[in-house]
Amino acid sequence: MSEQNLPIISFAIGGYRSFGNKVQRFGKLSRINLFIGQNNSGKSNVLRFLHDVYPSWVNGNNSFNLGPLEAHLPTRATFIASSNSISLCKDTQGNFTEFVREISPKIPQDKYHQRWLSLLLNVFLKKSELEGTGEKLWFDFNVNRALITSNWSEAFQVIDDYNFLHLWEALTGQRNGSRNQHWFPETLAYLTPSLAPINVKMIPAIRQVGKQGSASEEFSGEGIIERLAKLQHPNVHNQSDKEKFEKINKFLRNVIDNDTASIDIPHDRDTILVHISGRTLPLESLGTGIHEVIILASAATILENSVICMEEPELHLNPILQKKLVRYLLEATDNQYFITTHSAALMDTPTAEIYHIKLEAGQSITEHATSDKLRSEVCEDLGYHPSDLLQSNCVIWVEGPSDRVYINHWLNFVSQKFVEGIHYSIMFYGGRLASHLSADDEDNSIGDFISLRRLNRRGVIVIDSDKKEKGARINDTKKRLRDEFDSGPGYAWITEGREIENYLKSEVIKEAISKIHPKANINSTFGQYENTLSIKTAAGKDAQALKIGVAKYIVENYGADLSQLDLKKQIQNLVAFIAESNPKISV
Known part of the structure; x- marks a missing residue:
């Protein structure tokens, strides 16, 4: 399932449970959608709407009606829903x-x-x-599906x-x-667009492997043994189901970092067995977290081309297991997910859309957490502190999103064993701190950043040298940060050229700029200390090419090239540092 072919591209709710007469709109969705907020804010009502109401309403079920507990109290606001919006x-x-x-x-x-x-x-x-x-145009409908x-x-x-x-x-x-x-x-x-039928399933918060012979239409763990048995030993017409079973085995090996692990359903079908390093154990003996994550991954694998509502998958899972689960959902399944959570770790999912749900004046209000500031406010609302957020084995600090795009591209070229969010995190130090890295003055932001860095000392900072000529020196602010990070166990990577874009070949960056800004003229001659993104607009004004646009174009259209300046050495050093921070991973 691609981001362009989602079952639900947008939806809106009004007059349903905690959602009152002020219609709440979820205008941008992806494959992973997170609903975060305090208890009793209305998060679960979003999933109830999507699972209990939305399919019957969209599918045109003539018997569809709202029960007395589904009305918004005390106002009994008119029910309004929408499944379609058009971007303006x-x-x-x-x-x-x-x-x-x-x-x-x-x-x-x-x-x-x-x-x-x-x-x-x-x-x-x-x-x-x-x-x-x-910038959205909505088609809203009433309870009878009338526009x-x-x-x-x-x-x-x-x-x-x-x-x-x-x-x-x-x-x-x-x-x-x-x-x-x-x-x-x-x-x-x-x-008016038509309302397409959809299949929605719920994975509730209370999950446990069901007893022998249990069956269920839901995915709480009841009936999972029977479902897995059918995947392991399918009939002659469903032999491709073995591939799903092998996906779950591969996920188990990744979760417990053991290439010998596999699950097996015994003849009696009374448990799930795990074969590992020559031993055979029941799944529950591996701990609640592994037990829980296998239930979630199995349910998500058994279902296909579905919308899955998932309640609090972080229960019993540490942050690393949470991130491994989300990565599996994205890479090994073809469903769209709507997840209620209190987890800051899940908020790091790069492609996830995050909605902050709050209860104000008796109504659930939603806010799309599109910026780092809003995501920070969400964390504060949940009671998280910086120490809760820096749980990766090591952190790579970069100035902005384009640096992250390039570094992931180069890292993946050298070694595909490391996964962002599990083996390392990339965090931004932009804004006020970045402005002082290019100036001779210094304020409290530098000290504040160094204090934050000490929460996870296994860090590397990537700093543009901003040198304009050979032999130029970096300023005192950069020297202070270099000395702080070089004191270990991390280090500072100061670019050999002016900035990170100087590691790109001139013909590559020229083409990227021409694609992103087709009417602009390029000012740079692409020397080691030149501003490679300098352009002149069609109106004759000096400007900068869009950094993130150029970066995305390059990584999507070109393989990694480490031949420029000291890039190969720097990426090799970074790979070695990440490997040292993750001793279980062999490079």
């Missing part, structure tokens, strides 16, 4: 690319195509403005009668009609 964001060139991709196929490909697109874009922007939904048209009616007022008539004729192939009876309702019906 502009791309880097100022175009509404996502809007065009969604709407263009629905409009006749005639000579007036662009005209119809422009008219509808104005309508969509107006509705978004009326509802205060920012709520109130704001749509006002939004369509931006089109005059002449243009509206011709738009309606182009869409429907009809003629004449009237605005309120025909043009508006029929155009809106034509544009």
